[in-house]
Amino acid sequence: MFTGIIEDIGVVSNLKQEFDNLHITIKSRMAPELKIDQSVAHNGVCLTVVAVNNDEYSVTAIKETLNKTNLGTLKVNDQVNLERAMKLGDRLDGHIVQGHVDQTAVCSHVEEANGSWVFTFNYDAALNNITIEKGSITINGTSLTVINSRKDGFSVAIIPYTYSHTNFNTFKKGTIVNLEFDVLGKYVAKLFEMGKIN
Structure with a gap:
Protein backbone atom coordinates (compact mmCIF):
# COMPACT_ATOMS: atom_id res chain seq x y z
CA MET A 1 0.00 0.00 0.00
CA PHE A 2 1.26 3.47 -0.95
CA THR A 3 0.17 7.08 -0.49
CA GLY A 4 1.17 8.65 -3.81
CA ILE A 5 3.65 11.00 -2.13
CA ILE A 6 6.91 10.61 -4.06
CA GLU A 7 10.04 10.09 -1.92
CA ASP A 8 12.75 10.30 -4.55
CA ILE A 9 13.41 10.56 -8.26
CA GLY A 10 15.55 7.61 -9.25
CA VAL A 11 17.60 7.36 -12.43
CA VAL A 12 17.67 4.23 -14.59
CA SER A 13 21.28 3.06 -14.67
CA ASN A 14 20.88 -0.29 -16.45
CA LEU A 15 18.26 -2.29 -18.34
CA LYS A 16 18.61 -5.99 -19.11
CA GLN A 17 16.07 -7.98 -21.12
CA GLU A 18 15.88 -11.67 -20.16
CA PHE A 19 13.23 -13.64 -22.04
CA ASP A 20 10.00 -11.66 -21.42
CA ASN A 21 11.35 -10.01 -18.27
CA LEU A 22 13.03 -6.63 -17.94
CA HIS A 23 15.57 -6.23 -15.14
CA ILE A 24 15.74 -2.56 -14.16
CA THR A 25 18.57 -1.07 -12.11
CA ILE A 26 17.87 2.26 -10.43
CA LYS A 27 20.28 4.71 -8.84
CA SER A 28 18.62 6.35 -5.83
CA ARG A 29 19.63 8.03 -2.58
CA MET A 30 17.27 5.66 -0.75
CA ALA A 31 18.90 2.49 -2.17
CA PRO A 32 21.15 1.93 0.90
CA GLU A 33 18.01 1.80 3.08
CA LEU A 34 16.29 -0.85 0.94
CA LYS A 35 16.37 -4.58 1.48
CA ILE A 36 15.67 -7.52 -0.79
CA ASP A 37 11.94 -8.43 -1.00
CA GLN A 38 10.87 -4.86 -0.16
CA SER A 39 8.10 -3.28 -2.27
CA VAL A 40 8.82 -0.01 -4.05
CA ALA A 41 6.51 1.86 -6.44
CA HIS A 42 8.23 2.86 -9.71
CA ASN A 43 6.15 5.42 -11.63
CA GLY A 44 3.31 3.95 -9.58
CA VAL A 45 4.12 0.30 -10.34
CA CYS A 46 4.74 -1.88 -7.28
CA LEU A 47 7.87 -3.99 -7.86
CA THR A 48 9.98 -6.14 -5.53
CA VAL A 49 13.60 -5.29 -4.82
CA VAL A 50 15.75 -8.24 -5.93
CA ALA A 51 19.25 -6.80 -5.42
CA VAL A 52 20.89 -3.85 -3.64
CA ASN A 53 24.40 -2.56 -4.36
CA ASN A 54 25.45 0.68 -2.63
CA ASP A 55 23.39 3.48 -4.23
CA GLU A 56 21.72 1.20 -6.79
CA TYR A 57 19.08 -1.52 -6.58
CA SER A 58 17.34 -3.79 -9.07
CA VAL A 59 13.77 -4.90 -9.73
CA THR A 60 12.21 -7.13 -12.37
CA ALA A 61 9.16 -6.31 -14.48
CA ILE A 62 7.39 -9.27 -16.11
CA LYS A 63 5.55 -9.24 -19.46
CA GLU A 64 2.14 -8.48 -17.89
CA THR A 65 3.60 -5.40 -16.17
CA LEU A 66 5.40 -4.25 -19.31
CA ASN A 67 2.21 -4.62 -21.39
CA LYS A 68 0.09 -2.49 -19.03
CA THR A 69 2.54 0.23 -17.95
CA ASN A 70 5.13 2.62 -19.33
CA LEU A 71 8.06 0.68 -17.83
CA GLY A 72 8.79 -0.99 -21.17
CA THR A 73 9.57 2.44 -22.66
CA LEU A 74 12.29 3.23 -20.08
CA LYS A 75 15.76 4.10 -21.29
CA VAL A 76 19.04 4.46 -19.37
CA ASN A 77 19.14 7.88 -17.62
CA ASP A 78 15.33 8.21 -17.54
CA GLN A 79 13.89 9.56 -14.29
CA VAL A 80 11.52 7.37 -12.26
CA ASN A 81 9.22 8.44 -9.41
CA LEU A 82 9.88 6.29 -6.34
CA GLU A 83 7.91 5.58 -3.16
CA ARG A 84 8.43 2.90 -0.54
CA ALA A 85 5.40 1.11 0.92
CA MET A 86 3.58 2.75 3.82
CA LYS A 87 4.50 1.88 7.38
CA LEU A 88 1.62 0.89 9.61
CA GLY A 89 0.62 3.98 11.56
CA ASP A 90 1.90 6.52 9.00
CA ARG A 91 -0.20 9.50 7.99
CA LEU A 92 -2.02 9.01 4.68
CA ASP A 93 -0.94 12.28 3.07
CA GLY A 94 -2.05 11.40 -0.47
CA HIS A 95 -4.75 8.76 -0.99
CA ILE A 96 -4.93 4.96 -0.95
CA VAL A 97 -2.63 3.76 -3.75
CA GLN A 98 -2.14 0.05 -4.42
CA GLY A 99 0.71 0.24 -6.91
CA HIS A 100 -1.43 -1.65 -9.44
CA VAL A 101 -1.52 0.37 -12.66
CA ASP A 102 -4.85 0.20 -14.52
Whole structure:
Protein backbone atom coordinates (compact mmCIF):
# COMPACT_ATOMS: atom_id res chain seq x y z
CA MET A 1 0.00 0.00 0.00
CA PHE A 2 1.26 3.47 -0.95
CA THR A 3 0.17 7.08 -0.49
CA GLY A 4 1.17 8.65 -3.81
CA ILE A 5 3.65 11.00 -2.13
CA ILE A 6 6.91 10.61 -4.06
CA GLU A 7 10.04 10.09 -1.92
CA ASP A 8 12.75 10.30 -4.55
CA ILE A 9 13.41 10.56 -8.26
CA GLY A 10 15.55 7.61 -9.25
CA VAL A 11 17.60 7.36 -12.43
CA VAL A 12 17.67 4.23 -14.59
CA SER A 13 21.28 3.06 -14.67
CA ASN A 14 20.88 -0.29 -16.45
CA LEU A 15 18.26 -2.29 -18.34
CA LYS A 16 18.61 -5.99 -19.11
CA GLN A 17 16.07 -7.98 -21.12
CA GLU A 18 15.88 -11.67 -20.16
CA PHE A 19 13.23 -13.64 -22.04
CA ASP A 20 10.00 -11.66 -21.42
CA ASN A 21 11.35 -10.01 -18.27
CA LEU A 22 13.03 -6.63 -17.94
CA HIS A 23 15.57 -6.23 -15.14
CA ILE A 24 15.74 -2.56 -14.16
CA THR A 25 18.57 -1.07 -12.11
CA ILE A 26 17.87 2.26 -10.43
CA LYS A 27 20.28 4.71 -8.84
CA SER A 28 18.62 6.35 -5.83
CA ARG A 29 19.63 8.03 -2.58
CA MET A 30 17.27 5.66 -0.75
CA ALA A 31 18.90 2.49 -2.17
CA PRO A 32 21.15 1.93 0.90
CA GLU A 33 18.01 1.80 3.08
CA LEU A 34 16.29 -0.85 0.94
CA LYS A 35 16.37 -4.58 1.48
CA ILE A 36 15.67 -7.52 -0.79
CA ASP A 37 11.94 -8.43 -1.00
CA GLN A 38 10.87 -4.86 -0.16
CA SER A 39 8.10 -3.28 -2.27
CA VAL A 40 8.82 -0.01 -4.05
CA ALA A 41 6.51 1.86 -6.44
CA HIS A 42 8.23 2.86 -9.71
CA ASN A 43 6.15 5.42 -11.63
CA GLY A 44 3.31 3.95 -9.58
CA VAL A 45 4.12 0.30 -10.34
CA CYS A 46 4.74 -1.88 -7.28
CA LEU A 47 7.87 -3.99 -7.86
CA THR A 48 9.98 -6.14 -5.53
CA VAL A 49 13.60 -5.29 -4.82
CA VAL A 50 15.75 -8.24 -5.93
CA ALA A 51 19.25 -6.80 -5.42
CA VAL A 52 20.89 -3.85 -3.64
CA ASN A 53 24.40 -2.56 -4.36
CA ASN A 54 25.45 0.68 -2.63
CA ASP A 55 23.39 3.48 -4.23
CA GLU A 56 21.72 1.20 -6.79
CA TYR A 57 19.08 -1.52 -6.58
CA SER A 58 17.34 -3.79 -9.07
CA VAL A 59 13.77 -4.90 -9.73
CA THR A 60 12.21 -7.13 -12.37
CA ALA A 61 9.16 -6.31 -14.48
CA ILE A 62 7.39 -9.27 -16.11
CA LYS A 63 5.55 -9.24 -19.46
CA GLU A 64 2.14 -8.48 -17.89
CA THR A 65 3.60 -5.40 -16.17
CA LEU A 66 5.40 -4.25 -19.31
CA ASN A 67 2.21 -4.62 -21.39
CA LYS A 68 0.09 -2.49 -19.03
CA THR A 69 2.54 0.23 -17.95
CA ASN A 70 5.13 2.62 -19.33
CA LEU A 71 8.06 0.68 -17.83
CA GLY A 72 8.79 -0.99 -21.17
CA THR A 73 9.57 2.44 -22.66
CA LEU A 74 12.29 3.23 -20.08
CA LYS A 75 15.76 4.10 -21.29
CA VAL A 76 19.04 4.46 -19.37
CA ASN A 77 19.14 7.88 -17.62
CA ASP A 78 15.33 8.21 -17.54
CA GLN A 79 13.89 9.56 -14.29
CA VAL A 80 11.52 7.37 -12.26
CA ASN A 81 9.22 8.44 -9.41
CA LEU A 82 9.88 6.29 -6.34
CA GLU A 83 7.91 5.58 -3.16
CA ARG A 84 8.43 2.90 -0.54
CA ALA A 85 5.40 1.11 0.92
CA MET A 86 3.58 2.75 3.82
CA LYS A 87 4.50 1.88 7.38
CA LEU A 88 1.62 0.89 9.61
CA GLY A 89 0.62 3.98 11.56
CA ASP A 90 1.90 6.52 9.00
CA ARG A 91 -0.20 9.50 7.99
CA LEU A 92 -2.02 9.01 4.68
CA ASP A 93 -0.94 12.28 3.07
CA GLY A 94 -2.05 11.40 -0.47
CA HIS A 95 -4.75 8.76 -0.99
CA ILE A 96 -4.93 4.96 -0.95
CA VAL A 97 -2.63 3.76 -3.75
CA GLN A 98 -2.14 0.05 -4.42
CA GLY A 99 0.71 0.24 -6.91
CA HIS A 100 -1.43 -1.65 -9.44
CA VAL A 101 -1.52 0.37 -12.66
CA ASP A 102 -4.85 0.20 -14.52
CA GLN A 103 -3.71 1.59 -17.86
CA THR A 104 -1.51 4.16 -19.52
CA ALA A 105 -2.40 7.62 -20.77
CA VAL A 106 -0.80 10.11 -23.13
CA CYS A 107 0.01 13.69 -22.18
CA SER A 108 -1.85 15.83 -24.71
CA HIS A 109 -1.12 19.32 -23.40
CA VAL A 110 1.15 21.13 -20.93
CA GLU A 111 0.30 24.68 -19.92
CA GLU A 112 2.35 26.93 -17.66
CA ALA A 113 -0.09 28.83 -15.47
CA ASN A 114 1.78 31.70 -13.80
CA GLY A 115 3.61 29.70 -11.15
CA SER A 116 1.93 26.31 -11.60
CA TRP A 117 1.39 23.88 -14.46
CA VAL A 118 -1.71 22.20 -15.90
CA PHE A 119 -1.17 18.81 -17.55
CA THR A 120 -3.89 17.21 -19.67
CA PHE A 121 -4.02 13.46 -20.34
CA ASN A 122 -6.09 11.25 -22.65
CA TYR A 123 -6.73 7.56 -22.07
CA ASP A 124 -8.66 4.69 -23.67
CA ALA A 125 -12.22 4.94 -22.30
CA ALA A 126 -13.03 1.44 -23.61
CA LEU A 127 -11.36 0.00 -20.48
CA ASN A 128 -14.20 1.54 -18.39
CA ASN A 129 -12.01 3.45 -15.97
CA ILE A 130 -13.43 6.77 -14.81
CA THR A 131 -12.39 9.96 -13.11
CA ILE A 132 -14.59 12.46 -11.31
CA GLU A 133 -14.13 16.18 -10.78
CA LYS A 134 -11.98 16.75 -7.66
CA GLY A 135 -11.49 12.98 -7.30
CA SER A 136 -8.12 11.29 -6.82
CA ILE A 137 -5.88 9.92 -9.57
CA THR A 138 -2.37 8.49 -9.46
CA ILE A 139 -0.08 9.49 -12.33
CA ASN A 140 3.33 7.78 -12.40
CA GLY A 141 2.79 7.08 -8.72
CA THR A 142 1.94 10.68 -7.79
CA SER A 143 -1.31 11.30 -5.91
CA LEU A 144 -3.18 14.17 -7.58
CA THR A 145 -6.62 15.80 -7.80
CA VAL A 146 -8.60 15.61 -11.05
CA ILE A 147 -9.81 18.74 -12.81
CA ASN A 148 -11.70 18.96 -16.12
CA SER A 149 -12.82 15.32 -15.87
CA ARG A 150 -14.27 13.82 -19.04
CA LYS A 151 -14.98 10.35 -20.38
CA ASP A 152 -11.56 9.78 -21.95
CA GLY A 153 -9.35 12.26 -20.16
CA PHE A 154 -8.74 14.83 -17.47
CA SER A 155 -6.29 17.47 -16.31
CA VAL A 156 -4.29 18.01 -13.13
CA ALA A 157 -2.73 21.16 -11.71
CA ILE A 158 0.83 20.83 -10.42
CA ILE A 159 2.39 23.06 -7.77
CA PRO A 160 6.09 23.99 -8.03
CA TYR A 161 7.12 21.53 -5.29
CA THR A 162 5.52 18.58 -7.11
CA TYR A 163 6.94 19.77 -10.43
CA SER A 164 10.51 19.81 -9.10
CA HIS A 165 10.27 16.68 -6.88
CA THR A 166 8.72 14.26 -9.41
CA ASN A 167 9.35 13.41 -13.04
CA PHE A 168 6.51 15.71 -14.14
CA ASN A 169 9.20 18.20 -15.14
CA THR A 170 10.16 15.80 -17.97
CA PHE A 171 6.62 15.47 -19.38
CA LYS A 172 5.75 16.93 -22.76
CA LYS A 173 3.06 16.33 -25.37
CA GLY A 174 3.18 12.62 -26.25
CA THR A 175 4.69 11.40 -22.95
CA ILE A 176 3.18 8.05 -21.87
CA VAL A 177 2.29 7.82 -18.17
CA ASN A 178 0.90 5.19 -15.81
CA LEU A 179 -2.58 5.67 -14.32
CA GLU A 180 -4.03 4.09 -11.20
CA PHE A 181 -7.64 5.12 -10.74
CA ASP A 182 -9.09 5.61 -7.26
CA VAL A 183 -9.71 2.17 -5.71
CA LEU A 184 -12.94 3.26 -4.00
CA GLY A 185 -14.28 4.59 -7.30
CA LYS A 186 -13.38 1.30 -9.01
CA TYR A 187 -15.39 -0.69 -6.47
CA VAL A 188 -18.41 1.61 -6.75
CA ALA A 189 -18.28 1.45 -10.57
CA LYS A 190 -18.11 -2.37 -10.44
CA LEU A 191 -21.09 -2.55 -8.06
CA PHE A 192 -23.13 -0.37 -10.44
CA GLU A 193 -22.10 -2.57 -13.35
CA MET A 194 -23.25 -5.67 -11.44
CA GLY A 195 -26.56 -4.01 -10.57
CA LYS A 196 -25.82 -4.10 -6.84
CA ILE A 197 -26.33 -0.31 -6.54
CA ASN A 198 -29.24 1.53 -8.12
